[in-house]
Amino acid sequence: MTESIFRIGLFSNMHVYYGIVTALVLQFSFVYMPPLNALFRTHPLSAADWLAPTVVAVAGLPVVAMEKWFWRGGRAKSARTGALCTLTSFRSTSPRGRRASPHMAVQARVE
Secondary structure (H helix, E strand, O other): OOOOHHHHOOOOOHHHHHHHHHHHHHHHHHHHOHHHHHHHOOOOOOHHHHHHHHHHHHHHHHHHHHHHHHHOOOOHHHHHHOEEEEEEEOOOEOOOOOEOOOOEEEEEEEO
C-alpha cells in the first residue's frame, strides 16, 4: 500500500477486484432483496441515501494518495531519478546473539 497504482499496475492484483465485487453484491443484496430485508430488518435505499457514503468514500482517495506521498518522503523527484525507499522490519538476532529490537528502519538505495 505504499506504491502508486500507476507504478504497480491497475490489474496487478485481481483478488482485490474479486473482493470488491463480492462486497458490492452482498451489500446490494442486503439492501434490495426482500427476503434479506425481512431477515436483517433493512429497507431499500434511494439514490439520495447513497450520496453521503459515496462522497465520503471518494473523498478518502486523495487522503490516501497524500499519505503515500508523505511516507515516500514527499519528493516527486525520487520517482524520476529512480530512488527507492523501502521499510524493513528487523527480526533477526544481533551479532552478540541478542534478539534485535523489532523497530522499523528505512533503507534507501538508488537504482
